[in-house]
Amino acid sequence: MSTPLRRLRAYLDMALIDHGILRHYWTSLQRISPQMWRSNQPGPGRIAKAAQMGVKTIVNLRGRRPSGTYALEAEACAKHGLALMDFSIGSREPPRKVALKAAREMFGTIAYPALMHCKSGADRVGFMSVFYLFAHEGVPLGEAQKHLSLRFGHVRQGKTGVLDYFWDNYAARHAETGIDFWDWVEREYDPEAMKSAFMSQWWANILVDRILNRE
Structure with missing residues (x-):
């Protein structure tokens, strides 16, 4: 963005192509713990406000990408x-084991307080809010799962519901056997089998993929 024209193009990309104009009116910003905030994609103004609130790290769950928004x-x-931490995670498939381990390492090393975001603030940041609260802070899973819900725009009946399916599968196995989360990840968790077993509903897929145009 070395010229005014490039800067203008970046802002137009953020506002129009990336739907930033909608996020101007709805931020989905919420503090989920004393050390962590969640939101949808912040623009420069909201990042400035985050710094004023004492935030030290932005966790970008969309990953590094060639766009004006980024x-x-x-x-x-x-x-x-x-600090800007780029961490890419999907919204329509179970997380890979390597991604779960990388998330554990990331949350153990970044500077806090932190703010994490995806694009819409519904699916990926919802999943990672559950992960952060449960796997990092030790919040009971049932309580942590409230952050992956329709309240934040997450539709569990669509393909994005595979993120709920991940946690529901672990909760069921823990209730049955008492298995520790990381033991379950290492010994039992099969992302491909889970992806094949999950069934979404057609109407929810239309809503999420075509109407809401979720990333």
Whole structure:
């Protein structure tokens, strides 16, 4: 963004292509613990406010990508002294074991307080809110799962419901055997089998994929 024209293109990309104009009116910002906030994709102004609130790290669950939105986010984080952690995770398939282990390491090393986000603030950040609260802070799973819900725009009947299915499967096995989460991940969890077993509903897929146009 070395020229005014490139900066204008970046803002247009964020506002129109990436639907940032909608996020101007609905941020989904919520503090889920004393050390963690969640939201949808923040623009430069919201990143500045996050810095004022004491946030030290932005966790970008969309991953590093060639877009105006990302360029503006990276620039704003650098300007306000925030660390930007790019962590890519999907919304329509169970997380890979390597991603779960990487998330554990990330939450154990980043500077807090932190704010994590995806695009819409519903699915990926909902899943990672559950993960953070349960696997990092030790919050009971049932309580943590409230952060992956329709309240935040998450539709569990669609393909994105595979994220709920992941937690429901572990909860069932824990209730049956008392198995520890990380033991379950190492010894029993099969992402491909879980993906094949999960069944979404057609109407919810239309809502999530075509009407809401979720990433």
